[in-house]
Amino acid sequence: MKTHGENENLYEVTAYTEDSLGLLYSISGIFARRSLDIEKLLCYPSAIEGVFKIKIYAWASPELIRQAVLQIEKKVDVIKAYYELDTQRSKKEVEEVKEILRKREEKENK
Amino acid sequence: MTGGEILLESIIAQGADTIFGYPGGQIMPVYDKLYDYQDRLRHILVRHEQGAVHAAQGYARIKGAPGVVMLTSGPGATNAVTGIADALIDSTPLVVIAGQVGNAALGTDAFQETDYIGLTAPISKWNHQIRSAADVAQSVARAFYIASTGRPGPVVLDMTKDAQNGIAEYIPATCSFIRSYDPCPVPEESVLDRAAAMIDAAEKPLVVFGHGVMLSGAEKELSEFLSKGDIPAGSTLLGLSCLDSDDPHYIGMVGMHGNLAPNIMTQQCDLLIAVGMRFDDRVTGTLESYARQAKKIHIDIDAAELDKLVKVDLPVLGDAKYVLTELTKKIREASRPEWMMQPIMEASVEKHKVIDPELYPEGGPLKQGEVVAAVSKACEGKAVIVTDVGQHQMTAARYSRFHRNRSMITSGGLGTMGFGLPAAIGAKIADPEREVCLFVGDGGFQMTIQELGTIMQEGTGVKIVLIDNNWLGNVRQWQELFFDRRYSFTRMQNPDYAAIAAAYGIAYRRVEERSELDSAVQEMFETEGAFILDVHVAEAANVFPMIPPGKSVNQIMLNETDWI
Numbered sequence: 001m002k003t004h005g006e007n008e009n010l011y012e013v014t015a016y017t018e019d020s021l022g023l024l025y026s027i028s029g030i031f032a033r034r035s036l037d038i039e040k041l042l043c044y045p046s047a048i049e050g051v052f053k054i055k056i057y058a059w060a061s062p063e064l065i066r067q068a069v070l071q072i073e074k075k076v077d078v079i080k081a082y083y084e085l086d087t088q089r090s091k092k093e094v095e096e097v098k099e100i101l102r103k104r105e106e107k108e109n110k
Numbered sequence: 111m112t113g114g115e116i117l118l119e120s121i122i123a124q125g126a127d128t129i130f131g132y133p134g135g136q137i138m139p140v141y142d143k144l145y146d147y148q149d150r151l152r153h154i155l156v157r158h159e160q161g162a163v164h165a166a167q168g169y170a171r172i173k174g175a176p177g178v179v180m181l182t183s184g185p186g187a188t189n190a191v192t193g194i195a196d197a198l199i200d201s202t203p204l205v206v207i208a209g210q211v212g213n214a215a216l217g218t219d220a221f222q223e224t225d226y227i228g229l230t231a232p233i234s235k236w237n238h239q240i241r242s243a244a245d246v247a248q249s250v251a252r253a254f255y256i257a258s259t260g261r262p263g264p265v266v267l268d269m270t271k272d273a274q275n276g277i278a279e280y281i282p283a284t285c286s287f288i289r290s291y292d293p294c295p296v297p298e299e300s301v302l303d304r305a306a307a308m309i310d311a312a313e314k315p316l317v318v319f320g321h322g323v324m325l326s327g328a329e330k331e332l333s334e335f336l337s338k339g340d341i342p343a344g345s346t347l348l349g350l351s352c353l354d355s356d357d358p359h360y361i362g363m364v365g366m367h368g369n370l371a372p373n374i375m376t377q378q379c380d381l382l383i384a385v386g387m388r389f390d391d392r393v394t395g396t397l398e399s400y401a402r403q404a405k406k407i408h409i410d411i412d413a414a415e416l417d418k419l420v421k422v423d424l425p426v427l428g429d430a431k432y433v434l435t436e437l438t439k440k441i442r443e444a445s446r447p448e449w450m451m452q453p454i455m456e457a458s459v460e461k462h463k464v465i466d467p468e469l470y471p472e473g474g475p476l477k478q479g480e481v482v483a484a485v486s487k488a489c490e491g492k493a494v495i496v497t498d499v500g501q502h503q504m505t506a507a508r509y510s511r512f513h514r515n516r517s518m519i520t521s522g523g524l525g526t527m528g529f530g531l532p533a534a535i536g537a538k539i540a541d542p543e544r545e546v547c548l549f550v551g552d553g554g555f556q557m558t559i560q561e562l563g564t565i566m567q568e569g570t571g572v573k574i575v576l577i578d579n580n581w582l583g584n585v586r587q588w589q590e591l592f593f594d595r596r597y598s599f600t601r602m603q604n605p606d607y608a609a610i611a612a613a614y615g616i617a618y619r620r621v622e623e624r625s626e627l628d629s630a631v632q633e634m635f636e637t638e639g640a641f642i643l644d645v646h647v648a649e650a651a652n653v654f655p656m657i658p659p660g661k662s663v664n665q666i667m668l669n670e671t672d673w674i
Binding site: 017018020021022025026029033067070071073074075076077078079101104105108 | 227228231232235236237238239256286287288289290291292412413414418
């Protein structure tokens with residue numbers, strides 16, 4: 001079994017995404033490139049219609065997970081990504097993603 | 111219309127008129143339609159798909175718009191991978207259209223099938239497989255929008271045979287909004303106020319600017335900002351030509367082979383303002399000691415670059431043009447005469463220790479710097495300078511003068527040998543009125559030398575200055591300095607370049623003597639069309655100054671024995 005560094009924690013990364021071919025590959029590649037082991041990976045429709053949710057559980061240092069999540073968010077088809085040590089944010093995240101989409105559509109319509 | 115026709119109509123609708131490509135089995139339906147579009151689309155037949163991508167990069171860097179590449183599946187597609195990776199790291203907008211096997215054959219290891227979505231996912235800004243003709247117009251519009259907005263980059267469209275041959279109604283598409291993508295983040299007013307206050311409070315501010323200034327068209331705004339704040343500024347390799355070489359606030363290039371002033375002043379400034387650059391390790395040297403004494407502001411459009419390598423006091427997420435415009439309004443007009451004297455003193459040391467011995471040697475074989483200086487003088491700093499990768503690249507960056515923007519095209523992040531020749535072809539095709547001068551080493555030249563065929567066929571008037579030293583010079587330099595002079599496989603036996611030039615119908619002159627250099631350069635520029643100037647330079651010469659790997663940016667070798 002792989003041992004983890006003192007500074008490493010098991011993080012839950014959640015990405016809210018469009019339904020895009022190859023995106024999962026692209027996101028998992030960000031972890032592989034930094035040698036971050038993915039413990040578990042889940043993909044399913046989110047509470048927002050047409051928006052998908054990718055959850056990845058991986059061991060990482062706080063700095064590495066922060067950078068990886070920024071690179072996930074950089075993907076064109078990713079609306080927003082979060083990382084957490086616990087799983088309490090779910091409802092708050094959904095509200096926040098709805099707000100992001102509302103603001104972007106409002107910006108476009110201006 | 112067929113999907114192939116819709117593709118071509120959609121490319122034209124995006125304002126593109128040139129395609130760099132190479133036909134093959136799985137893109138033939140599109141090429142068949144292209145035959146009827148020759149009055150509206152110019153197709154440049156390259157000699158290798160890597161050449162197509164690099165040529166499109168050169169084209170895009172001059173035009174400021176996406177370069178278009180078309181190629182077949184399998185080996186055609188994989189040959190393009192180096193160029194796509196290069197374009198991603200150097201933020202170059204491209205739309206790469208690759209043929210793909212039919213829908214039913216996907217995933218079956220069919221002839222010339224590769225998983226191009228999988229292959230290009232980590233090296234493209236966005237990729238998409240088009241499986242039906244009805245999806246073509248929208249996909250192309252989206253591709254151009256993504257490639258050219260925000261931090262630009264390469265986009266890949268993987269187009270199956272079904273999509274090319276299928277029939278659909280052509281409905282012109284546009285794209286100016288994708289809900290998951292925010293290419294123009296605007297910083298909060300309070301962030302700009304804080305930045306302005308930090309700048310006003312600084313006694314010794316220093317700007318380091320990069321490619322982002324060029325990409326956002328912020329050259330004028332940068333100059334105005336520096337002028338109002340009386341702030342010295344150094345450029346990264348890809349930022350060169352954003353500021354006129356004679357701008358009173360320009361103090362030279364930063365980084366491993368950069369000028370003394372901006373490197374040393376990085377370790378002296380009290381505020382470092384990074385604009386449109388990403389703190390590449392060739393710029394920072396060892397991160398542990400990089401500008402530790404300074405507060406830092408980092409202005410960039412890519413959120414993932416902020417706090418990635420260098421932790422800053424104030425990240426500013428936004429477009430360089432917008433941020434510089436706003437900051438110039440907010441900062442106080444300043445005068446910093448003492449701080450502005452510092453680069454003059456450092457430049458004096460560099461001139462005495464490095465530049466004069468390179469440009470005015472007392473005899474001996476020609477030096478690379480002499481060649482670059484002679485060319486730069488002849489074209490009065492107005493030509494587009496394209497380089498390959500290696501010693502000549504650093505020398506060209508150091509000794510070229512720039513008096514027009516968008517005048518330096520080089521492979522920075524990926525450091526791709528073989529980039530230069532095709533990129534120069536693309537640059538010349540983008541702006542035939544400008545002189546395009548390529549500096550290339552004998553190693554890189556032979557990596558994509560087949561593109562001389564493209565020059566021959568298209569009549570592209572690229573001036574090629576071959577810095578010929580029979581070595582892979584940069585690696586040789588590292589072997590000499592850091593690997594106990596163990597020259598492991600860096601000596602090159604070169605072909606007869608005169609015969610090669612003759613075979614392609616390209617004018618050629620070989621130069622070995624210093625006395626011939628100026629007249630040979632003059633002959634090159636006076637000759638219509640392409641020209642190969644084969645300059646034999648000192649074989650075992652090194653490029654200095656040099657910040658060795660693992661050192662701080664103020665630990666600089668001035669030559670083989672002297673350090674600062």
